[in-house]
Amino acid sequence: MIQLENVHKAFGANRVLRGLSLEIRDGETLTIIGGSGTGKSVTLKLMVGLLRPDQGRVIVDGQDIAGIGEDALAEVQKKFGFLFQGAALFDSLTVAENVLFGVRNLNRKSLGRPDELVERSLGLVGLKPEVARLKPAELSGGMKKRVGLARAIAHEPEYILYDEPTTGLDPIMSDVINDLIVNIREKLKITSIAVTHDMKSAYKISNRIAMIYEGRLVSVGTPAEIQATTDPVLRQFITGSSHGPIQMPVKAYV
Amino acid sequence: MKPIRVTFQLFSRQVVDLSETVGSVVVLLRKTVRSIFTTRLDTKNVVAQMYEIGYQSFAVTSLTALFTGMVLALQTGFSFKKVFNEPLYVGTVVGLSLLKELGPVLTAVVVAGRVGAAIAAEIGTMNVTEQVDALFTLGTNPVRYLVVPRFLACLLMVPILTVFADLIGIGGGYLVAHFRLGIPSSTFWDEINAIELEDGFHGLIKSLAYALIIVTTSCYKGLKTSGGAEGVGRATTSAVVVSMVFILVSDYFLSALLVSLGIG
Numbered sequence: 001m002i003q004l005e006n007v008h009k010a011f012g013a014n015r016v017l018r019g020l021s022l023e024i025r026d027g028e029t030l031t032i033i034g035g036s037g038t039g040k041s042v043t044l045k046l047m048v049g050l051l052r053p054d055q056g057r058v059i060v061d062g063q064d065i066a067g068i069g070e071d072a073l074a075e076v077q078k079k080f081g082f083l084f085q086g087a088a089l090f091d092s093l094t095v096a097e098n099v100l101f102g103v104r105n106l107n108r109k110s111l112g113r114p115d116e117l118v119e120r121s122l123g124l125v126g127l128k129p130e131v132a133r134l135k136p137a138e139l140s141g142g143m144k145k146r147v148g149l150a151r152a153i154a155h156e157p158e159y160i161l162y163d164e165p166t167t168g169l170d171p172i173m174s175d176v177i178n179d180l181i182v183n184i185r186e187k188l189k190i191t192s193i194a195v196t197h198d199m200k201s202a203y204k205i206s207n208r209i210a211m212i213y214e215g216r217l218v219s220v221g222t223p224a225e226i227q228a229t230t231d232p233v234l235r236q237f238i239t240g241s242s243h244g245p246i247q248m249p250v251k252a253y254v
Numbered sequence: 255m256k257p258i259r260v261t262f263q264l265f266s267r268q269v270v271d272l273s274e275t276v277g278s279v280v281v282l283l284r285k286t287v288r289s290i291f292t293t294r295l296d297t298k299n300v301v302a303q304m305y306e307i308g309y310q311s312f313a314v315t316s317l318t319a320l321f322t323g324m325v326l327a328l329q330t331g332f333s334f335k336k337v338f339n340e341p342l343y344v345g346t347v348v349g350l351s352l353l354k355e356l357g358p359v360l361t362a363v364v365v366a367g368r369v370g371a372a373i374a375a376e377i378g379t380m381n382v383t384e385q386v387d388a389l390f391t392l393g394t395n396p397v398r399y400l401v402v403p404r405f406l407a408c409l410l411m412v413p414i415l416t417v418f419a420d421l422i423g424i425g426g427g428y429l430v431a432h433f434r435l436g437i438p439s440s441t442f443w444d445e446i447n448a449i450e451l452e453d454g455f456h457g458l459i460k461s462l463a464y465a466l467i468i469v470t471t472s473c474y475k476g477l478k479t480s481g482g483a484e485g486v487g488r489a490t491t492s493a494v495v496v497s498m499v500f501i502l503v504s505d506y507f508l509s510a511l512l513v514s515l516g517i518g
Contacts, residue, residue, distance in 0.1 A: 050387050070395070077391055088388040090380075102392035151392070 001026055002047055002159065002193070007056035008215075009042055016042050018215030019056070024159075029185055029192040031202040033237065034212035035246060040195040041085070043212065044161045047193065048080045049073045060159075078106045081152030081160040085167060087144040089136040095122075095147050096132035102155045121150040124187065125180055142173040146180070153184060160184070162194035166201045178204045199238055203227070211237060213246065279474050282397070286405050286473075289398045299403040307369050307404070308411030312418065314368060315361045319419035322356050323348055323426030331435040341435045345445030348427035350453060354518055357420040358457045359505055362464035365412055366497040370472040373404055374493035377476025378486040386477065401473045412465035413458050420457065456518025460508050464501050471497045 002024040009017040016039040024030050032040050045051040046058050049065050057064045065076050081102075089098050096118045103117065119129045125146040136144060145165065152160055165181065166174035178201050185192055185205075196202055202209050203223045210220040211234050219226070219234045229235055236244030326348050331341035377400055380386050389396045424446060431437040475493040479485050512518055 045387070048391055050390055074393060074395075077393060080391060082388070082391040084384045084388055086383055088384040090385055090388070101394070106393035155392075 001059075001061065002191075003057070003059040004043070004046070005057040005059065007043075007046060007053045007058065009039065009046065009051065009053050016215060017046075017053075017212075020212065020216055022210060022217055022220075024191060024193055026191050027189060028207040029181070029194065029205055031194045031196060031206040031209045032212060033195075033197060033199070033202055033209060035197070035237070038212050039215060040197075040212060041163050044082075044163055044193065044195055047159075048077060048082055048161060078155070079158045081155070081157035083145070083148050083152050083160070083162045083165055085164045087136075087148035089139075089144060089147055089151070091136055093135075094132065095134050095136070095139070098136070098147060099132075099151050099154050102151060106155045117154060121154040122147075124153065124184065125150045126176070142169055142176065145169065145177055149177075149180060149184070153188065153190075156188070157190065159191045159193065162192065162196075164196055164198075165194060166196065166198045174198065174201060175204075177201075181205045199240070213237075278478075279470060282401070282474050282477070283470055285397045286401050286470075289395065289402050290406070293395075293398050293402075295406075296399065296403055299399070300406050303403045303407035304411055306372075307365070307407045308414060311365055311368055311411075311415060315364050315415045315419050316422045318360050318364055319352070319357065319423035320426040322360060323352060323423030323428075324430045326351055326356070326423075327427035327430035328434065331431065331437070335435075341431070341437055343445065344427070344431045344435065344437055345442040346448070348431070349424055349446045349449045352420050352423040352427070353449065353453050353457045354509075355457070355505075357423060358416050358461040358464060359501065361416045361419045362412065362461060362468065362501045363498055365408075365415065365465075366468045366472075366501060367494055369408070370468045370493045370497045371490050373469070373472035374475045374479075375486055375490045377473060378479030378489040381477060381479045382482055382485060396477065401469075401477075404473060405469050408465045408469035409462060412468070413461045416457060416461040420454070450518075452516075453518045456509075456512050459512060459517065460505065463504065463508055467500045467504065468497045471500065 004020055004022045007017050007020045008015070016037075020039070020043065022032075022043070032043060034040050042051060046053055047060070049058075053066050056066070058066050060076055060079065063076065065073060068076070089095075090101065093101065096114075099118050099121050100114055103114075115132075118132050122129060122131060127143065127146050127150065131139075131143070131147070136147070139147065149165075162181065165177050169177065181192065181194065182205055184190060192205075194202075194205060203226075206223055208220060208222055209226045211218050211226075213233050219229065219231055221229070226234065226238060229238070233245050236246050327344050330344050330347045334343065335341050377386070380400070386396045386400070389399055428439070428442055431442050432439055472493040475489040475496070479489040481488070
């Protein structure tokens, strides 16, 4: 279980999180929604220790990771798989080397048969074994995301974090990725936390949806509860309306 | 009063920024050294970087040294001919200048331009595309994976490139001294042989310091890159400019220190 308690995080004068509290239960898929720049990706990076909170606690399986040393943090990071927004594949390595990268460094145990592990991980994300020898530059956007996902699950993490998994993909490929996320949760019994502003994706993949607004949690509920909400902030966001309490900073060109 | 206050605020912000940068560089250096002694060395990566930094820079540093030695002999010969009517001390001037100053400094400047830019651009691009974050989440410390191999390769290869630059520069000086100025080979080489070993150490110690400046600056700039392609461009330029300025400024102070310690 992951708990965020009264977390604050600022970048210079920009106070992104201002007292965020959130709980992620084991086995569920929780989707965090919110406008651009509201701190969704920052929240994910705080959970895995890529960022440290200015104030508050980030508790992973009972351990507060906010102030622990690098070695202890490395142990906690073994529990996580992270799918980055742009997949963040290592350009100089092949797909197979990318997939095995985490297994080699995190588990430090004998790999057994690496080829089989690569094949199995790629199979789970719907890719053929032939892809293994390609370099990331030879892959399409959707394939990069899939390889990123294969790399994130190869070391069998307990939690998987998705940072905008469908951003930049066409609607069909977005749905393919949504199916993969659901499929992986069911096959691997893994706890998933996704960040998105794609509501179709959020409804499809989530057990619960949480909305962040002005650095705090404003609402959390099942997809059905969220769709039936009367809260004006949440309502405006899920319907994608430019009129309502959420004011987006827009540059005026006169 | 307002302009004074604004000036003071700007100045104090600059001082704070500079202190923060110096502090961060020291922290990076400490992490790198600690990582070398406490974690398993990625030998394959170190060798790859040695090839990239050393072997790939050899042609350009050699060419620079060859022509520097040649022009040094030419200028010394003709200048001394004007003053003494004889091209005296060409071997001594060429040898000492190359070993103590031009060999280490020019090699470092060329490496800063070629390697410093490449390091900052590569690590910077990895940073803005979240590959550095990905390393963290896959159980790999970016300092161990990205900085340590470049650090070791640079500290090893820059002094080696400097030794070759010294030798090739002296060779170039000999060609001009003998074939253009008509100085007998024995005179030139006797003067070179008379140079003490300490003068060579003087240059090598400096080249080690320059290697440290280049690799620390460029890795730091790469790891601090933000703001997409524009940010990578900014980091690359900044890595090269800062390295070169630090090399040239520290040259005076290092030389003064080494001379006062009796080394060269």
